[in-house]
Amino acid sequence: MSLLDYFRTSKPDVKSASLAKDRLQIIVAHERNLRDNTPDYLPQLKLDILEVIKKYVAVTSDQVNVQLDQRDNNLSVLELNVTLSEES
Numbered sequence: 001m002s003l004l005d006y007f008r009t010s011k012p013d014v015k016s017a018s019l020a021k022d023r024l025q026i027i028v029a030h031e032r033n034l035r036d037n038t039p040d041y042l043p044q045l046k047l048d049i050l051e052v053i054k055k056y057v058a059v060t061s062d063q064v065n066v067q068l069d070q071r072d073n074n075l076s077v078l079e080l081n082v083t084l085s086e087e088s
Contacts (some may be wrong), residue, residue, distance in 0.1 A: 042068055053082060 046066045053059055063083040070076050 039068065042066070049080065057082075057084060059084070059088075 021053075048065070049066055050059070050061055050064050053064060059082065063085075065079075065081040066078060067079045069079065
């Protein structure tokens, strides 16, 4: 090994690239799964619920959590959690 070989860049590690590719595929598959299970109307529903709650109580969007669970083909559960502060 010469002194110049020490300063030359080595080839990228194939195992590292393959591992990064596998991880990226897992992340993309997870995001697709989340997007496919969420109905298109849910973001607007969250905003509408937040606006109704704001008419009666001072809340921020962080204090309202709306989640839709698909438990069966015929059963969906809409869960609404509102965190109220002591001052409200």
